[in-house]
Amino acid sequence: MSSVLFYDPVCGEPYDTRTLRERAMGGSEATLTRIADALGAWVIQHNRTEDWERYRRPQRLAGITSIVVHRDARVLALLCEQYPAARPYLWLHDRFHPHSKRARWLAAVAVTPLQRVVTAVCVSDSQRAGVEATLHSLGLASRVRTLTIYNPVDDALAPDATPVDETKLVFFSSPNKGLDFTLDAFGALRRQMPDLRLIVGNPGYKADRTAAGAGVQFLGAQPQARMHAEVRSALCTFFPNFVIPETFGLVFAESHALGTPVLTHDCGAALEVVGDPQQVLPLTRACRLYEGTFGHLPPAWRRAPARLAAAAGLFDAYVERIHAWRAGSRPQAAPDPRFRLSTVTAQWRSLLSA
Numbered sequence: 001m002s003s004v005l006f007y008d009p010v011c012g013e014p015y016d017t018r019t020l021r022e023r024a025m026g027g028s029e030a031t032l033t034r035i036a037d038a039l040g041a042w043v044i045q046h047n048r049t050e051d052w053e054r055y056r057r058p059q060r061l062a063g064i065t066s067i068v069v070h071r072d073a074r075v076l077a078l079l080c081e082q083y084p085a086a087r088p089y090l091w092l093h094d095r096f097h098p099h100s101k102r103a104r105w106l107a108a109v110a111v112t113p114l115q116r117v118v119t120a121v122c123v124s125d126s127q128r129a130g131v132e133a134t135l136h137s138l139g140l141a142s143r144v145r146t147l148t149i150y151n152p153v154d155d156a157l158a159p160d161a162t163p164v165d166e167t168k169l170v171f172f173s174s175p176n177k178g179l180d181f182t183l184d185a186f187g188a189l190r191r192q193m194p195d196l197r198l199i200v201g202n203p204g205y206k207a208d209r210t211a212a213g214a215g216v217q218f219l220g221a222q223p224q225a226r227m228h229a230e231v232r233s234a235l236c237t238f239f240p241n242f243v244i245p246e247t248f249g250l251v252f253a254e255s256h257a258l259g260t261p262v263l264t265h266d267c268g269a270a271l272e273v274v275g276d277p278q279q280v281l282p283l284t285r286a287c288r289l290y291e292g293t294f295g296h297l298p299p300a301w302r303r304a305p306a307r308l309a310a311a312a313g314l315f316d317a318y319v320e321r322i323h324a325w326r327a328g329s330r331p332q333a334a335p336d337p338r339f340r341l342s343t344v345t346a347q348w349r350s351l352l353s354a
Contacts, residue, residue: 003063004041004352005086006032007079008070014048016055024221026174026203027250028093031151032070038345039352041068066352068121073106076118089351090144091121095247095268096131098138107138120146121351124269127247149351150273151248152344158335159259162232166326167193169238170260172201172227173251178241180299181291183213184306185240188315189322190215196322198238201227224254231260235325240318242267242283243291249273257335263321273339278331281317290314 011029019025020033036043041054042064048057060082067079068089076088096103109118120135122128128148135141169189171182179200186198194215201219219230231237237255245268246252252273255262264270265283274280294305309315325331337343 002040002042003065004039004068005061005064005066005083006036006041006043006068006070006091007045007075008032008043009046009072009075010070011045011047014045014055016043016052018052020224023223024201024203025224027151027248028070030224031093031250032091034152034154034341035345035348038341039348068352071102073102073109073118076109087119087352089119089121092127092131093123093247095245096127096134098134100134103134103138106144107140118144119351120144122146122148123151123248124148124272126269126272147351149347150339150344151250151253152341153250153253153257153335153339155341157228157254157257159333160232164235164330165233166235167195168197168199168234169236169322170199170201170227170230170234171238172222172231173203173239173241175200175202176244177246178239178243180295180302181243181287182238182240183216183299184302184309185315185318186216186238187213187303187306188310189319191310192319193322193326199230199234201230228254228258231255231258234260235322235330236260236279237262237264238318239264240281241265242287243295246270246273253336253339256333257339259333261325261331261333263318273336275336276331276333281321286314 015025015029015033017033017037020030042061043055044058046058051057064083064086066089067083067086068091069076069079070091071093073090076090080088094102120131122131125148128146132146135144171179190196196215198216199219200216201222237251237260239251239262242265248269252262252270261279262274264280266280267283271280290309294302
């Protein structure tokens with residue numbers, strides 16, 4: 001679809017197909033790359049200085065009929081002026097509420113005389129509900145229509161014969177998505193099961209600020225293929241994140257595609273994507289209170305509160321679940337057809353061809 005342009009005005013550095021194969025990469029950027037490549041679409045990034053195949057520095061392209069703006073609505077007005085015949089789409093990957101900056105940006109654009117309805121593409125029904133409530137509160141429901149298209153997982157990802165190491169848990173996400181809390185919880189797990197290990201990787205756009213504790217190995221920023229190899233052999237992806245609720249949670253979908261269950265909280269889109277209550281724990285008021293009280297502390301200063309919280313039973317649900325999974329009740333995980341790249345690409349193709 002050489003008439004489609006994906007425009008990324010917020011990426012920290014340029015990326016393309018090569019980046020996805022060779023380096024660590026954020027989930028939303030990886031998703032854009034997979035979809036654009038599958039569609040044969042153009043990609044322009046605000047900070048790109050050299051053209052490579054369909055990935056271009058800022059410039060005017062001929063024949064564009066659809067513009068998909070990544071995250072930041074502020075460039076919609078300019079792009080609609082540059083491409084007056086093109087249909088505008090805003091691809092939302094983040095949380096969206098009336099006081100968020102992204103909602104304010106969209107509100108500022110939607111009241112301009114664009115003479116076109118903007119379509120907001122959400123990555124889960126959970127996120128979409130929040131977006132629609134925000135649009136109604138801002139009086140924008142008639143100017144912005146919404147729909148859901150899930151993020152994709154490569155069709156080639158599937159379980160294989162890799163043996164499961166019941167002593168190994170993995171965390172592969174941005175460290176600001178609850179890594180400090182995860183490490184506190186892992187400390188409680190390891191005091192009960194001293195052979196446990198936690199392997200930590202991240203997509204590279206935020207550095208780990210936590211010193212490694214007992215049983216924790218930090219891999220740093222890793223290409224997706226490297227982290228997938230770690231996930232395949234893990235007992236589970238241990239991701240008790242509620243600090244920044246996932247609007248989709250590629251970590252969930254990819255783990256299942258590799259045959260590995262996850263242990264997380266019923267927060268954001270987790271249950272919608274995971275689909276198995278055995279892998280999704282309730283989010284308690286005690287967890288929120290603990291993180292609200294101690295979340296601002298440097299990692300080393302959290303150790304004493306974490307031990308007190310463990311003694312009070314805050315982390316017992318994780319201990320019980322991991323004990324049970326090691327004892328033979330580990331859930332079966334498999335690729336979800338809703339998230340197959342071929343399925344998601346077909347939905348994008350249908351949307352952009354309408």
